[in-house]
Amino acid sequence: MKKKTTGFRRKEMLWSLLFVTPxxxxxxxxxxTPLLTSFGLSFMSWDxxxxxxxxxxxxxxxxxxxxxxxxSLFNTFYLLLGIPLGMIVALILxxxxxxxxxxxxxxxxxxxxxVISPIIAVSLLWQWMLNFDYGLINEFIWRVFGVQGPxxxxxxxxxxxxxxxxxxxxxxxxxxxxxxxxxQGISSTYYEAAEVDGASRWHQFKHITLPLLSPIHFFVVVMxxxxxxxxxxxxxxxxxxxxxxxxxxxxxxxxxxxxxxYFNMGYASAVxxxxxxxxxxxxxxxxxxxxxxxxxx
Numbered sequence: 001m002k003k004k005t006t007g008f009r010r011k012e013m014l015w016s017l018l019f020v021t022p023x024x025x026x027x028x029x030x031x032x033t034p035l036l037t038s039f040g041l042s043f044m045s046w047d048x049x050x051x052x053x054x055x056x057x058x059x060x061x062x063x064x065x066x067x068x069x070x071x072s073l074f075n076t077f078y079l080l081l082g083i084p085l086g087m088i089v090a091l092i093l094x095x096x097x098x099x100x101x102x103x104x105x106x107x108x109x110x111x112x113x114x115v116i117s118p119i120i121a122v123s124l125l126w127q128w129m130l131n132f133d134y135g136l137i138n139e140f141i142w143r144v145f146g147v148q149g150p151x152x153x154x155x156x157x158x159x160x161x162x163x164x165x166x167x168x169x170x171x172x173x174x175x176x177x178x179x180x181x182x183x184q185g186i187s188s189t190y191y192e193a194a195e196v197d198g199a200s201r202w203h204q205f206k207h208i209t210l211p212l213l214s215p216i217h218f219f220v221v222v223m224x225x226x227x228x229x230x231x232x233x234x235x236x237x238x239x240x241x242x243x244x245x246x247x248x249x250x251x252x253x254x255x256x257x258x259x260x261x262y263f264n265m266g267y268a269s270a271v272x273x274x275x276x277x278x279x280x281x282x283x284x285x286x287x288x289x290x291x292x293x294x295x296x297x
Contacts, residue, residue, distance in 0.1 A: 075247065076229055131152075135152070
């Protein structure tokens with residue numbers, strides 16, 4: 001015989017459903033519905049004014065014939081160079097901040113401030129600092145080295161390095177905190193045993209610190225790749241209309257232009273799906289190869 005549900009149990013189930021319902025509805029309304037809608041739009045031509053028209057795979061065919069698509073994709077992949085640069089700088093800072101120095105907590109806070117600063121405000125600040133005529137960076141180069149600094153945001157060859165510089169300044173603090181937590185989680189017994197065996201500081205770093213920090217390396221790389229492919233705000237502020245020769249446009253900026261400047265919603269949805277597939281494939285490859293180099297304590 002089936003046991004009857006008691007009043008208390010029924011009440012408990014009701015409250016459970018009430019707590020679960022909001023996030024489920026949020027996912028269905030703001031997650032799954034836009035996802036399915038964009039998939040449908042990727043096979044249509046829609047300018048947000050007239051009814052959508054089915055065009056099959058024309059949007060995808062047009063994408064691979066558009067020079068701007070390849071340029072924005074190349075620019076995005078170029079910005080991935082900032083991930084290893086940021087990891088190196090962040091690890092160096094974390095090692096320095098891990099020492100028992102007086103006032104070290106103040107420096108930790110200073111390095112972390114850019115992470116919590118509004119990205120638009122920071123972008124406007126860097127736009128002023130990178131100005132060719134009166135920017136602080138070029139002024140510093142002139143006073144110290146006696147040469148004229150590059151046209152950071154006006155020269156196609158310097159637009160992407162300027163983004164790397166800004167990204168390094170803005171993101172290194174967060175990565176530093178992760179590495180700092182990792183360093184403090186490594187048991188001192190490993191280093192004591194290595195010293196007994198006569199290992200130098202470099203060998204301790206190479207064979208103990210780096211391998212035991214590999215889970216953090218993996219997390220930083222995965223999240224860095226995803227974040228880089230989603231870069232938009234800095235480009236919108238610093239590279240007006242994609243920058244000179246479209247050298248500052250990322251793939252998300254390209255999608256934004258197609259959707260909200262040219263009102264090619266169907267085409268923009270197709271590009272967005274290709275971007276999602278690229279991110280998925282790269283992330284899948286990273287997880288596949290992680291077993292070869294990610295170690296657990």
